[in-house]
Amino acid sequence: MKRIVATIFKEWKLNQRDLGGLLxxxxxxxLLTIIMALVQDGPFKDFQHVQYQVVIxxxxxxxxxxxxxxxxxxxxxxxxxxxxxxxxxxxxEAEQQIQKGYFHFGIYLPKGISNELVNSSNLLANEIGKxxxxxxxxxxxxxxxxLRIQLLFDPVSKPAFKLAMQNMVERMATKIQSQxxxxxxxxxxxxxxxxxxxxxxxxxxxxKVSERNYSSKxxxxxxxxxxxxxxxxxxxGMFFIVVTISEKMISERNSGSWTRLKLIPGSFAxxxxxxxxxxxxxxxxxxxxxxxxxxxxxxxxxxxxxxxxAHPLALFIVVLVIAFCASAYGVFLGSLFRTTSQALPVAxxxxxxxxxxxxxWVPLEVLPESLKTISxxxxxxxxxxxxxxxxxRTQTNFEWIMPIIILTITGVLFLIIGKVxxxxxxxx
Amino acid sequence: xxxxxxxxxKYSKAIVPSIDHLSFSISKGKIFGLLGPNGAGKxxxxxIISGLIEQYTGEVKVMGYDLAKNKKDILSLxxxxxxxxxxxxxxxxxxNLIYFGKLYQLEQTALKQSIDHYLSxxxxxxxxxKLIKHYSGGMMRRANIIASLLHNPQLLILDxxxxxxxxxxxxxxxxxxxxxNKAGHSIIxxxxxxxxxxxxxxxxxxxxxxxxxxxxxxxxxxxxxxxxNLQQLFLKLTGNSLRDH
Numbered sequence: 186m187k188r189i190v191a192t193i194f195k196e197w198k199l200n201q202r203d204l205g206g207l208l209x210x211x212x213x214x215x216l217l218t219i220i221m222a223l224v225q226d227g228p229f230k231d232f233q234h235v236q237y238q239v240v241i242x243x244x245x246x247x248x249x250x251x252x253x254x255x256x257x258x259x260x261x262x263x264x265x266x267x268x269x270x271x272x273x274x275x276x277x278e279a280e281q282q283i284q285k286g287y288f289h290f291g292i293y294l295p296k297g298i299s300n301e302l303v304n305s306s307n308l309l310a311n312e313i314g315k316x317x318x319x320x321x322x323x324x325x326x327x328x329x330x331x332l333r334i335q336l337l338f339d340p341v342s343k344p345a346f347k348l349a350m351q352n353m354v355e356r357m358a359t360k361i362q363s364q365x366x367x368x369x370x371x372x373x374x375x376x377x378x379x380x381x382x383x384x385x386x387x388x389x390x391x392x393k394v395s396e397r398n399y400s401s402k403x404x405x406x407x408x409x410x411x412x413x414x415x416x417x418x419x420x421x422g423m424f425f426i427v428v429t430i431s432e433k434m435i436s437e438r439n440s441g442s443w444t445r446l447k448l449i450p451g452s453f454a455x456x457x458x459x460x461x462x463x464x465x466x467x468x469x470x471x472x473x474x475x476x477x478x479x480x481x482x483x484x485x486x487x488x489x490x491x492x493x494x495a496h497p498l499a500l501f502i503v504v505l506v507i508a509f510c511a512s513a514y515g516v517f518l519g520s521l522f523r524t525t526s527q528a529l530p531v532a533x534x535x536x537x538x539x540x541x542x543x544x545x546w547v548p549l550e551v552l553p554e555s556l557k558t559i560s561x562x563x564x565x566x567x568x569x570x571x572x573x574x575x576x577x578r579t580q581t582n583f584e585w586i587m588p589i590i591i592l593t594i595t596g597v598l599f600l601i602i603g604k605v606x607x608x609x610x611x612x613x
Numbered sequence: 614x615x616x617x618x619x620x621x622x623k624y625s626k627a628i629v630p631s632i633d634h635l636s637f638s639i640s641k642g643k644i645f646g647l648l649g650p651n652g653a654g655k656x657x658x659x660x661i662i663s664g665l666i667e668q669y670t671g672e673v674k675v676m677g678y679d680l681a682k683n684k685k686d687i688l689s690l691x692x693x694x695x696x697x698x699x700x701x702x703x704x705x706x707x708x709n710l711i712y713f714g715k716l717y718q719l720e721q722t723a724l725k726q727s728i729d730h731y732l733s734x735x736x737x738x739x740x741x742x743k744l745i746k747h748y749s750g751g752m753m754r755r756a757n758i759i760a761s762l763l764h765n766p767q768l769l770i771l772d773x774x775x776x777x778x779x780x781x782x783x784x785x786x787x788x789x790x791x792x793x794n795k796a797g798h799s800i801i802x803x804x805x806x807x808x809x810x811x812x813x814x815x816x817x818x819x820x821x822x823x824x825x826x827x828x829x830x831x832x833x834x835x836x837x838x839x840x841x842n843l844q845q846l847f848l849k850l851t852g853n854s855l856r857d858h
Binding site (some may be wrong): 187190192194195198199202203361437440441442444445446447448449450451456572 | 663664665684685686688689693695697698699701702703704711712713715716717744760761776778788
């Protein structure tokens, strides 16, 4: 224990006097976080709060078009451009604008579509009334198949988006028709049956669908720019410690101080453990330093404040394991290479590559499938997955356990392989 | 004190062995000079004795302990002063010594007393709080020796301890070695400075290409080969050709 504690203090002093190394450990990830959070704030807002530009070519001006417009306005997902002054060129102009990308899609409501809906509702109400023995008939005429609501899509629209919009409009039309039918049946029945206080519409829509509201205040943590970038770049910074560790290990070996350590009786593992503990401590400080920046500095810059999640203890364990894996990777690289000019570029570039694969630069869900598959090799992916799980979810199902098991195994493997390289270098 | 029997070592990429069937022994309380031209195998021999090189054949015994079985015991009995400055450049001399002392698990008060004692002997007390990287070559050599003395080793092995230092530092180091030996400690010492070796060593071993050439008291072996001094004997036995590797 004495040897481990002595090594921890030694590493602390060495790093304390290495201003460049400290800047790499703390300032670089802090700067990256701030810059990336600011740069990605806009795209993240777009991703989270998508508002579609929609043009309405409204030749109808009836009940159906009013209902569709109200529903679109109510959803807050659409920026509506109404074209109420229909002329012969309106549809062609709208088509052109959509193709040029000015609008995501358009809805063409032809003249008389509401009347057609009322007519078909009357027909349906008459038919139902006849079958249940209600006397009387509502005015109607023959149905016209030629009248249709037409949807116009931007050519780059995704099939899922097209389907969703089509379903939405069809659902609205059906809803309005069902309302009209129920009103008509009620009107037919008034002359024949006793007056009822029951709202038929309520009975008809007995099964309702709604989004459940969570009880906890934390339930609505959105993955915004800060919520992605702060933990992501904190993890990047923790892994960037490999540059410092490998550089120091190689310098110690080349300067001869490593030789003296080997000449002192006792397990060399104590010295490695001391080194690892010191760098794990730096990793922890780095992570929580970034979290504090996220919480208090980001709002000053006009960005959202970082939420620390609802599982502080689990988060601490995860960060500790990430720090272990990152330090072990540094020891591995320090053992693998004999000169700093070999090790440093590999250390820095490998962390950049692993971070890109691990969803640090952009969220993993945005990456192509092939990269998502490869990303399993990146310890930064598992690190971010575990941290995000704890920061974004209020209820945890221990899904963060699997990533930390993977990170622990990876770290142990790095140490074992590192030890093999150290032994090989010494015995030749 | 030290017995080496049929020692062999060949590095993986080398064509010829660095140590070739080398056998010698050293008595307790002696200053023993391990001499030889560049590439003779001096540093390799020391690295094997100190456990830095583990792949070799032959037998090495230190104070009765077999190196293959009792490396830890041997390391606590010997002190090695490597040829390199084996200290952390961005720690002060005092911080280096405290750290290495703690790795030897020495008791805090005894360690501090030992450090003060040796800093005073080697004239480094005033400079103990300077970073090692700001030390001169001579100061680094002296600090390097102190770091190997903290655990009071019975056998001190020094690999070219006076290489590249000024006359004052060299005299200080030699004086210390003589007094340390007088106190009952054994010393193995390698050097290219044959005059110095002749002056302080009770016994020398000259090796070349990993093989033993001659072993004995410097004066006696010089007389035996009709040479005036150790340098003449050295050249006579190892030849005049350059040893560039």
